[in-house]
Amino acid sequence: MPAPRFAQPSEVPGLAARRVAADILDGVLGKRRTLDEQLEGPAAHPGLKTLADRDRALMRRLVATILRRLGTLDHVLARMLDRGVPTDAPRARSALLIGAAQILWMDVPDHAAVDLSVRLVQSDRRGAKYTGLVNAVLRRCAREGQPLVDEVAGQALDVPQWLMARWSAHYGEDAARAIAVAISHEPSLDITVKSDPAHWAGRLYGEMLPTGTVRTLLQGSVKMLPGFDDGQWWVQDAAAALPARLFGDLAGKAVADLCAAPGGKTAQLAQAGARVSAIDRSPARVARLRENLARLSLEAETSVADATEWRADAPGSFDGVLVDAPCASTGTIRRHPDVAWLKQEADIGALAAVQNRLLHKAAALLRPGGTLVYCTCSLEPEEGEQAIAKLLAEEPGMRRVPVAPDEVAGLAEFITPEGDVRTLPSHLPHADPRLAGVDGFYAARLTKSL
């Protein structure tokens, strides 16, 4: 068997982590593979297993930082390379990005960042001829890079232009810029607790947000944190925790969660006392949902199915239906920075038909007087406001039940004039940007006429 290419015993400490980071970065930028699929599950990078926890955490932060600041990094490197970034050796580009990101934003000594990138490119067949160039550019980056970063601050280089144009058109230019700034920061760890958020905020060295989410800056594997093994909490962005709360009192009610996996909102519904039917069409994701519920000692009836075809025999039988629809997920870019570079404008609206079918199915499953909550983690109006406007036009029996600010902890900026929830990454500002922001979410609450 050939020796594994990743952790070579005689190697300089930290080099294996950079090599895995380079592969994963090439996977996103060259092969259009998501970070999630490369970091977890059956197609995860094999080198991850060979890294110590600390190196794995550093590698993840490194890749995320590069993807979060890619436009700025490209600007800085372009200013230092007369002939541009080499195009005939992907490893040369990744070595430059990896070195520059560490020099500019991470707590790694400059000389170590330069040295590791030099070794990275040196050991690559096609990249080796660029060893001198990588060395020279990164040394220059350590001396002159920061002013180049400062000169483009506020120009929103880290968001693809087509996306900035959409956000400017929909939210206005200032709001779009504020979103771009918000998603350039590394986000906090947000946690939904089963009970007593004040207690858990203390134990996790965090703070309790007005909405009840516990927010902490702790890093590393969440599995090591107190309360994880005991199933006292789960990871969930503060905005993602809002839609399930719009049902109000759920004790004893029958609720269908039509796009349920991996189960953050299913867990909220079950914890609130609902009898939950959790449906998702992805077997692998339903397996994760079941694991998550088991850890949390929460119960739901789970099914792997296309929700649009599920239980045709059960119209009008649910008190509540949640549709957390598949979407372009542009609201989650601060947590999933690969999304910015993997999605294309044509992807927006590509899921409109399935979103519409899921909404009609939800309306059919609902009993008269029941509550339908529709949400997406997208900043695009086609997947939020426009999807609901279309449903309301097509289903005269459905009407909107506006959300009041006191249902979202008095945060009136979360509520649209129509009474829907619309959170932006620039919401919840904080003096420490690492503790600021939420994912971009949309949620609407509807009911069916009696």
Ligand SMILES: C[S@@+](CC[C@H](N)C(=O)[O-])C[C@H]1O[C@@H](n2cnc3c(N)ncnc32)[C@H](O)[C@@H]1O
């Ligand atoms: C935004 S995610 C759901 C996140 C989940 N609600 C949570 O809070 O953890 C959307 C999910 O919809 C599922 N999905 C997409 N189309 C579906 C369909 N037609 N029927 C059922 N599930 C579907 C995907 O597999 C994916 O797991």
